[in-house]
Amino acid sequence: MAKRFYIVPKSGDGLTKDTAFRPKYLDAIGGWAAMDLGLEPTMLVCGEVTNAQHTSINANADVIAVPQNLDTQVGANLATVQANLESVNIPADWITSGMTYRDVLRWITRLFVFHQRAARLIGKFFAAGFTLDSLIGDIPQEKRQQLNSVAQNLGIDTSAITLSTTVRQAFRILADQLPAAPSLNGVQL
Amino acid sequence: MSLPATEDFNEGNGVTPANWTEVYNGIQCTSLDRGKADTPADYNIAYWASDVFSNDQYAQARYVGGNGYGGPAARVSGSGGTRSAYYALLGQVGASRLSKVVNGAITDLIAPGGISDPVNNDIAKVTVEGTSIKVYYQGVQQGTTQTDSSLASGSAGVIFFDTNTELDDWEGGNLVASQFARPDSDVADGAWTPSTGSDLYAVVDETSADDADYMRSAMSPVNDLAKLALSTLGTPGDGTVTLRVRHRRAP
Numbered sequence: 001m002a003k004r005f006y007i008v009p010k011s012g013d014g015l016t017k018d019t020a021f022r023p024k025y026l027d028a029i030g031g032w033a034a035m036d037l038g039l040e041p042t043m044l045v046c047g048e049v050t051n052a053q054h055t056s057i058n059a060n061a062d063v064i065a066v067p068q069n070l071d072t073q074v075g076a077n078l079a080t081v082q083a084n085l086e087s088v089n090i091p092a093d094w095i096t097s098g099m100t101y102r103d104v105l106r107w108i109t110r111l112f113v114f115h116q117r118a119a120r121l122i123g124k125f126f127a128a129g130f131t132l133d134s135l136i137g138d139i140p141q142e143k144r145q146q147l148n149s150v151a152q153n154l155g156i157d158t159s160a161i162t163l164s165t166t167v168r169q170a171f172r173i174l175a176d177q178l179p180a181a182p183s184l185n186g187v188q189l
Numbered sequence: 190m191s192l193p194a195t196e197d198f199n200e201g202n203g204v205t206p207a208n209w210t211e212v213y214n215g216i217q218c219t220s221l222d223r224g225k226a227d228t229p230a231d232y233n234i235a236y237w238a239s240d241v242f243s244n245d246q247y248a249q250a251r252y253v254g255g256n257g258y259g260g261p262a263a264r265v266s267g268s269g270g271t272r273s274a275y276y277a278l279l280g281q282v283g284a285s286r287l288s289k290v291v292n293g294a295i296t297d298l299i300a301p302g303g304i305s306d307p308v309n310n311d312i313a314k315v316t317v318e319g320t321s322i323k324v325y326y327q328g329v330q331q332g333t334t335q336t337d338s339s340l341a342s343g344s345a346g347v348i349f350f351d352t353n354t355e356l357d358d359w360e361g362g363n364l365v366a367s368q369f370a371r372p373d374s375d376v377a378d379g380a381w382t383p384s385t386g387s388d389l390y391a392v393v394d395e396t397s398a399d400d401a402d403y404m405r406s407a408m409s410p411v412n413d414l415a416k417l418a419l420s421t422l423g424t425p426g427d428g429t430v431t432l433r434v435r436h437r438r439a440p
Contacts, residue, residue, distance in 0.1 A: 014294035017350050021297070022300070030301065030302050033298060033333055034300075035337065109336065119291070120291055120339055181336035184333075186333040
């Protein structure tokens with residue numbers, strides 16, 4: 001058994017204790033702790049799995065598996081890592097080949113923290129047709145003001161964000177100012 | 190009223206205890222002076238409404254068994270469809286967990302079974318400090334520390350999923366970080382002198398032990414009384430206040 005990180009879709013509908021939102025594929029295995037990306041359909045999970053379970057989980061096309069050794073550098077996998085993360089609306093253009101997966105995970109938890117707080121006020125962020133390359137000016141004014149309130153509530157300086165800032169740039173500015181999760185499922189980040 | 194708040198559920202069988210706001214369905218006292226849910230097979234959430242809680246808070250209760258699910262809840266707020274809380278959902282069939290409900294949407298943060306089941310009469314406690322959420326039984330942490338930022342504030346409370354689980358001796362309060370008092374002015378110098386400058390307090394107000402500067406007495410200071418004022422502390426609540434003094438004699 002080993003504790004491994006995955007980014008997976010949510011399962012469940014969140015309506016009852018038995019159908020609570022949980023990390024897809026890991027839900028059936030147990031032994032996990034997870035963070036949700038607000039109301040986006042994505043979770044970061046650290047599960048305790050066997051090699052066979054990992055192979056089974058990783059065989060699914062909608063799973064992003066993180067190498068077990070978090071101190072491995074992204075290296076030649078850079079393009080794949082970036083494409084995988086951006087496919088679930090996690091900005092990844094800031095990642096370099098010299099970064100470790102722990103570096104990447106640490107920043108991702110910062111983004112998750114922002115989404116979690118924002119979700120309660122504004123609901124799901126990525127409406128249809130909205131992408132990381134959309135502009136802050138494309139966000140309806142009321143929602144934009146609510147986002148600004150969330151940022152201020154979290155103690156974030158938003159002065160560098162303008163209407164022409166892209167969502168990916170804004171998320172970088174916002175998440176950079178938040179503390180990372182110290183650990184997930186007991187694994188230090 | 191004042192914190193910590195306590196609830197013994199002794200107001201009569203079937204009575205909704207005073208001082209509580211029911212967020213979704215409700216809670217009632219039992220004939221054995223315990224707390225349980227109003228509504229079977231559904232969430233029942235309530236919070237202590239007679240005090241205002243700080244954002245860093247805890248809720249705890251004595252788990253008295255049953256074959257359902259229930260537990261203490263923190264940062265409880267909302268009503269009906271906006272019900273929100275962090276909570277330990279505790280049972281005895283290997284599926285205890287840490288969860289949140291945000292505007293009515295339930296997310297498990299630690300897997301069912303990721304927290305060991307309590308035994309009867311365990312004091313189960315949920316703490317929320319900043320974005321850090323923990324569960325304890327009898328003062329021992331269960332599962333791992335979870336990070337979540339969905340809920341910034343609310344009140345300490347309780348949650349049940351069904352009418353088969355009962356809790357007793359509920360308590361909710363604020364978490365208070367340890368406080369440190371430090372010298373911040375001189376009241377009387379006595380015959381003491383600072384190693385540098387003119388203020389005694391300024392040479393002994395460091396935040397970590399440092400012998401670089403110090404205050405000095407005569408060889409026999411038995412009647413040399415120096416008095417230093419200490420910085421203001423908040424009301425401790427259930428926290429602690431620490432005052433450390435180091436002294437050294439010249440050889």
